[in-house]
Amino acid sequence: MLRMIAKRMVLIIPNLIGVVIVTFLLTRALPGDPAAYFAGPAADKQAIEQIRVKLGLDKPLIVQFGRYVNDLVHGDLGNSLSTGQPVVTEIKNRLPASAELTLFGLILSMVIAVPLGILAAVKQGSWIDHTCRVVATAGVSLPVFFTGLLLVYVFYFELGWSPAPLGRLDAFATAPAQITGFYLIDSVLTGKLETFRASLSQLLLPGFTLGIFSLAPIARMTRASMLAVLASEFVRTARASGLDNRTVIITYAFRNAMLPVITTLGMVFSFLLGANVLVEKVFAWPGIGSYAVEALITSDFAPVQGFVLTMAVLYVVLNLIIDILYGVIDPRVRLDG
């Protein structure tokens, strides 16, 4: 098992090298001239050229790349041109916000979708199966900004149960000391239950918005994979041995059905992490998605590069975790790791 993990770790290295190269090239291939943008609309050719030299954009691509890698090794992702802040700091501040929101949404969705999928498979064709289908289809067909706005309208504007959708904490609360960057966890660690309550109430609506959206793939995959496993011969053996339903469904069927579900979870997570820009916009969430979009619009290389790199690294790490989970669940994977 440990050897398998070590091997996978080694395999990450070429992945990361590829990621760095592609990130660099992709951002250079994007349309737009950052020098022109920063010189402003009134600047003449000379001024633009000056800025270009200052940014190092006049050098050959390979030199730019060398400098980029060198900076990267020193933990420097460059400075944002529009805010002047180091990209590393910005990402460090914003990534936990996105990650907390996405994880929270994903867990919410998992808690609903997995049991729903199991029930739908066990009672195939029953009302619960149809409910599962309707809920999942509705969830995935409503755009997140619409679900988000709807939730805000109902729970904040009409009912007033929820605080104003303005970021991670309301104006009167102070952020907990940064340990993990996740407000929920940090506030518990530092014993500030008031902050915990405040940040949870902020998190609920955007969390549900994401959760509803990601219900469909998880529920559908759970159902399909459960159906396949329930029809398999070892489940028949388990039934013929008189094992009770709970053991058959959980220990025998669900553990075997989990592999594709975990793959789906990984995909949904990485997808949501980058793609929840709209939710971040609706709830004024200081996340990494909105940061990246703003940088992209202003042709601000460094943050875009940093964002893509962070996402790629996250994706690689996520895949590693999924592989390890596979090994934990399925002894056969351990063998040929």
Add this chain to the structure above:
Amino acid sequence: MAKKAQKPSKLDRNRPTSMPLLDVRDLTVEFATRRGTVTAVKNINLTLAKGETLGIVGESGSGKSVTSYAVMRILDRAGSIAEGSVVFSGLDLRTAPESDMRDLRGREMSMIFQSPRLALNPIRKVGHQIEDVLLQHAQVDSDAVSERAIEVLEQVRIARPRERYHAYPFELSGGMCQRVVIALALACRPQLLIADEPTTGLDVTTQKAVMDLVVELTRERGMSTILITHDLGLAAAYCDRVVVMEKGHIVETAQSSAIFKKPEHAYTRKLMRATPRPGVTLRDLLPEGESARPKAVAKTAEAKAPAKKVKGVETPLLVIEKLVKEYPRQGGAASLAKIFAPKPAVQPDMFRAVDGISFTIARGESVGLVGESGCGKSTTSMMVMRLIDKSDGLIMFDGEDIGAIPARSFARLPLRKRIQMVFQDPTDSLNPRFTAARAIADPLLQLGGIPRDEVRGRCEALATQVGLPLNLLDRFPHQMSGGQKARVGIARAIALNPDLIILDEPTAALDVSVQAVVLNLLQDLKDSLGMSYLFVSHDLNVVSMLCDRVIVMQTGKIVEQGPTEQVMVAPQASYTRDLLAAIPHPPL
């Protein structure tokens, strides 16, 4: 899960023994399908006395498995008992509540299934799976359960049970897995054991070991057994009474000693005739009155045969010399991991799947390659087929060293046409999205070099040749029966007039009566087209009927080869004798 104390059994084990343990009356099982209700079995009557062993014999679709599922009440969602009663030890199983059934299953009545590897949870240790059953039926306290599980494993003769307790099914051989399934079924000492094709897919020697074990354990405990099988010989050898089923009906019930001597029903006679056994010819397998050679084949025979005979007889078609195939013992680690590994990878020790074998196949000769799983017979056939590369040795085909040509480039050579293959599973070896005609046409389109508008005509000629009705040519594999699919596979293999056909257990997945027809077809085709066969099989009886010579392989080596007659009647190697002895012999 709250462990219930051992409930007083609802069943009275001390009833007079004259009452049958299981009494099935007028059982009718129906399945709800999209096209309405289908009756799977109708008016089945069965009784099973205490300690008796009953065989249920029939071909696929005869309803033998459905009957047993109905007894256990583990039919699929769509299936239901429409009529009749199932009384087990005085308890009506049809009306018993599900919770009672759950208590009965595994404790009073157990089942073992075919394909033992699939019958076990792949990601749970076998010891834990046995514990699940023991705990479910409150056979033992939870602190003593692992000792008890090891004991149960020991009872089914699993060597080193303490170690095997921690094994996953994929780490065990097929025979070992079946022992675990038997352990699972017998852990709670039930009164009734239903064995559904328990040895299908196992080697003959393993089959014998498994069946002997089942018989010994059940006899020792006074259990009743139902053995469901397609193999009349197996049933007759191990059962007191045999029930023969056809298309959902019981056609005959008799003592197994009587059924071979005096089969009453025509279907039983047909089954018996079709069962390969020593001392009969291929023609004997066909039903009475059908032993004449199919007309279509006979006609093409005359037209084709002379053309091939002209070729030189002096050199054998295929010469294999000291052929070796080695595999690294450890699974090939990812190459990238090797590059980044701190030390250069240690040369992995090699496993010889095929270990220096030599044999020849003459023109028009058919040679049988026999051995148990893992003996290297499939590896050999793959190398001759040029699908994988040899490690060492020589493969000469018609004077040409084809072993030297890498497997990748062989596919593009004209030689490819001359060696073709018929695969084991007729269903899996056909593209599910190709019609029969398209499947047969595939080699013609790839290598045939004939005009497209002539392809259809050629397909029809081939279909006629293999006895496939022309109206089936536009069907997809799932719309055809096993025998029809086998014919498509054969037509595809002979489409390019090959000189050598490798038959990889071509009838292993077929019912005996279909197998008889297919074997005869192969024989006729060989006679008419003058091809050579390399027939790979684990079944000595089948091989002996079709082949001129037999090669017996064990652990990568040839232990014996010679004319069929000699190998079958006077085997030299002790391994061959073991193989022959393991074939179930009906009490004649």
